[in-house]
Amino acid sequence: MKSVCFFNNKGGVGKTTLLCNLGSFLAKRNGKSVLVLDADPQCNASAYLLAEEQLEAILRDGEHKSLDSFYEPIRKGQGYPVELPTIVSSARFGVDLIVGDPKLSIREDLLATDWAATRNGEPRGFQTTFAIKYLLSRLNKYDLVFIDMGPSLGALNRSVLLGADSFIMPLSVDIFSLMAIDNILKSFTSWKIALTDAIRKHEENEGEHFQINGHPVGWDLQFVGYVMQQYKAKVVSGERVPVAAFERIISEQTAELRQMCEFFGSDYESAKLGELPTLSSVVPLSQQAHAPIFDLGAKDGIVGSQYTRVSEATEFFERIAERFLGRVVT
Structure with a gap:
């Protein structure tokens, strides 16, 4: 099993849309078993x-065990829970799901406090910080676990990223995405240094890793x-080129992304997984039908030129799935 976070410090970059549709494409067209872990307190992936009716029934079911409840025995010092969070299925998307929980945002305090204990090398701190890693270690029946996250560099997302195998960064061509890459690089550098020191202290204190x-x-x-949202362009000699307003940002983003690849020892040329086309006319229909964009049809309200958008989306997700699988061995 490989776990993949979909993460950016900036919102509005199509993160959840990309995650759900790519996960569905890999499940329905590539035969992969996929679980979506909704670790965003806004629960957008769950709602998509x-x-x-199904989501409300699950949340009102007294037997439902959320990701938030997974932390309760950890908070009480009782260790990791025996039972996993409840797993449900999305029929149209063809993936399984651990439903999100708005109360998960309250766990930020626990995770922030215990991160300080982690940095001191204390076992309790490590146990809390790596709770998501423990959960993921028990989901090996899946080929892929896709993790949806909020646009934050807080304690919850730090714990998720430390627990996962990898991450994908959806991007848009704007100054805020550019700033987000810089913020992420600085945070990752700080976390890596702090964790390395914490592991050393834990070994000194406890005599083991x-x-x-x-x-x-x-x-x-x-x-x-990374996956780039399609930017405004003009056509020169039959090719799309950025308008002047975007040229500088694209140039600076390229430099930042090269630094990201250098930090992770990753190949820059193959890191561009694809460009997200403008699908604004069909995304609301996809959300309303709770179905992947590439599977939308007349019964979902698709008419006229929208079929072209669905076809474009199918080609896009096919390309990105191929590139993704070339980078992630399941």
Whole structure:
């Protein structure tokens, strides 16, 4: 099993749309078993993958165990829970899902406090910080676990990223995305240094390396690559080129992304997984139908030129799936 976070410090870059549709394409067209872990307290992935009635029934079910409840025995010092969070299925997307929970945002305090304990080399801190890693270690029946996250560099997302194998960064061509890359690089550098020092202290204090299911923890995160939202362009000699307003940002983003690849020892040329076309006319229909864009049809309200958009989306997700699988071995 490989776990992949979809993460950017900037919102509005199509993160959840990319995650759900790529996950569905890999499941339905590439035969992969895919689980979506909704670790965003806004729960957008859950609302996209499940019909309103199904989602409401799950959340009102007294037997439902959320990702938030997974942290409760950890908070009480009782260790990791025996039971996994409840897993449900999205029929139209063809993936499984651990439903999100708005209460998960409250766990920021626990994770922030115990990060300080982690940095001191204390076992309790490590246990809390690597709770997501423990959860992921018990999901090996899947080929892929895709993790949706909010646009934050807080304690919750730090824990998710430290626990996962890799991440994909959806991007848009604007100054805020450019600033986000810089913020992410600075945070990753700081976290890596702090974790390395914390592991050393834990070994000194406890005489052993902290492990999850027999595997020592460490800075294991890898960069799968990035997906760019389509920018405004003009056509010169039959080719799309950026308008002047975007040329400088694209140039600076390229430099920042090269630094990201250097930080992770990743190949820059293969890190561009694809460009997200303008799909604004069909995304709302996809959300309303709780179905992947590439599977939309007349029954979902698709008419006229929207079929062209669906076809374009199919080609896009086919290309990105191929490039993704070339970077992530499942």
